[in-house]
Amino acid sequence: MGSADGTTADEPDGGSRKTRDTAVSERRFRFLVAGYAVSSYGTFLNMVALNLFVYETTGRALAMGLFMAVRLASGFVAGLVVGGLLARFSAKSIMLWANVGQGAVMLVLILAPESLVTGALMAVSMVIGACGTLFMVALRSSIPEMVGEDRRAWANSLSITGRSLAMVAGFASAGVVVSLVGYTAAFLLDMATFVICAVTVALLPIAGGKGAGTDAGKPGKAEKSGPRWRPVAFLALAAAPGLGLMVALRGVDAFGSSSHNAALPIYSTSLDASNPAVFVSAFWCVWALGNIGAQQVIQRYTQRTGKTVGALGFGYGTVVMSAAFIAAFAGFPLAVTALIALIAGAADGLTEVAYTSHLQTLPATLRGHAFGLSATFENLGFGVGMILVAAALDRFSPLAVVGWSHGAAIVVAVVFLLRVAA
Template sequence: MRHFRLLVVGNGVSAYGSYLNLVALNVFIYEVTDSALAAGLFMAVRLMTSVVSGFVSGRLVSAYDRKRLMVGADLTQCVAMVALLIAPAGGRAGLLYVLAVVTGFCSTLSGVALRSSIPEIVGPELRVRANSLLATGRSLAMIAGFASAGVVVAQLGYVAAISLDAASFAVSASVLMSLPIRTRAEKVASAARGAQVPEGKQRGASGEGKAKNLGSLILLRAAPVLAVMIAVRAADGLGSSSHNVALPVYSSALDPSHPATFVSQFWATWAIGNIVMQQICGRWTGRDGRQGPGERAFAIGACVMSAAFIVVFAGLPTGVAVAAALVAGMADGLTEIAYVSRLQAAPDEQRGRLFGLSASVENTGFGLGMLVSGALLDRFTPLQVVGLLHGLAIALCLGMFVVLVRYGRTGGGAVPAAGASAADGAAPTAGPSAEGAAPPAGPSVESEAR
């Protein structure tokens, strides 16, 4: 875990730069273009790129060395930031949309590569603890990035903010290059290097290759619980977008003279709850072999999270609303760890495509939710909009409970054991575990978006 802790530090540094720029770039775009539409278009281009790149990233991390992909993604984003800085003032407006495509693609690729590599870096039995460390690092980076953005931009200017972001990616790439970590299973890495196949087995290998091209679909058919979890994450993306859009509106209605007060209280409290639960999940492993939260914990956490977000907008006293935000943060941290750890229980050759599919589904849900929430808020109250979209997530969670009950004794919800390919017809392991034992056991949506 020593090498992984260094990786967490490097990833946290790059995440800090990303969150800093999430604030700085939006203001910078408005200053350069003098158009609110341009700023919205930048975010839309970045989100759409993230949706499309999820599928591409899944294929890339299944075929190439993941460590090199992560280093390349960090260096590409660093170069893009530097190019924006040195570009003449007249050409920056066009470069901003190129930057949106580059950052959207590279951040998704890096996230998919890292999440799918964790079981190989630390071992399957430590993946829950590793996910906890990684999530905590990014949560702390989010707090630091958002908190310092205003100060950095106001005191040092946009050039300093963008330079910090470029430097953060350079630091992350340097840390990754220096660490002696393995990001691929040995047999998968050999196959990716083009290992020789005996002539008599070429036909069989060809059939296996075709099966692996459908790896994520085959795995989802073999593990319906996993498919329902991904659907719940899509609904969660819808709900997340609703409270992100509704929060400024609700906060302004609470205190028109200080519209940012409740927003700040909400996110600070949410972050505290998120970090606390991530640390609890990291210590979940015990002597009895439990490996952290599993499918039932995911379903319960998703229900509690959505219900808590609805309570935040119910017009209750501020203290109660802040307490609900704390509960929402804790439940969000629980579902994130449970979900990622569950996906990581898949065989290495299918894990990358699963995470790529998940990234696309989550970003699609979040993007669609932004459009729907914005349109609905013109006619309905924040409580009605948040209640509708988070209520959909609760309904899907109840459906997931039905799937868990149905497949709990038959093993239909389990993923194949790590190292065994679903395409090869390997028998699934025992049914889904409430404790998330491996196997089976997983801001997105990108972390920045959520």
């Protein structure tokens, strides 16, 4: 009798304690996303400001290409090593020092004498490319420990929403900031965003990393044999059916993304040569609205059903997104193109949540390696795409180039869907 009464009395306490813990973890994660959104604003701001500064400093478009190549290459390398770093260090320390590194290198650029500016720019490109990948992988791979397995989709949607808002703000304000206050002030603002994110990370008790899920962070068997990152990374791809093809599709999708990023300014110039930035800005703003809208729908869906969109959502979303980006260059009226951009943004948001949530189902010991290898594939796809697309746009129309680039993603997505459905 007393035992039964005790159990009954404890159950509400246990339930209320779990509710309180969930509320606390969600509040902390919102705080982290706020800091992440601020640093993302800095990232998108410097994408524009640094490219303009590189071109103004060197007077050569080739220098901008080299700057981007160094950035992508450093992100590629960081993706290879981040899984091993997460096995040895906490996610919090990696996220903290990634922001400190980006802020510090911006300070180096600000203080660099004129004779060393070119070298400082290359250092900025290298550090920002590497640290951006390190932060992103540490964040995404640690979300299940931060908020719980059942809140993964909600957390992913929230972080993507923050980044989408930051992207719009960064791209929209970059030209205004540079023209009104100059490059030095823009770089100081950029540095401040990384400092804010670093302080946010430092103040929070962030779980994950350091061999999460293993005995005191000891390396697993796969890590002990052969080169450090390769066995565990490829073991991660074999851990779930179709995961290797899913990561490959993500790389091909990045290849397709390079085409519309490169072709959009050219297409915009053909529409309005006197003010091409208007169409580009409007397109990305509408795209972001679609992305943010999709996140709200996904959050409500997961709260109501307790389900995630899954691997099929990633495959179908990739098909819709790629088809929408192709249609965006087909010369439709502006109102129709705006609707297409909205659909592309929504599908892009769906694919990112589905993909990230699926990789987060891996064991903690494999998750960091899988996200690192994924980042490597994405940087490789985007980097190779930028080279091939730049050459192709000299000879072919934007529609043709975007068509075959995103067409490749559609083909691989169909193969992936058939594989998952089999």
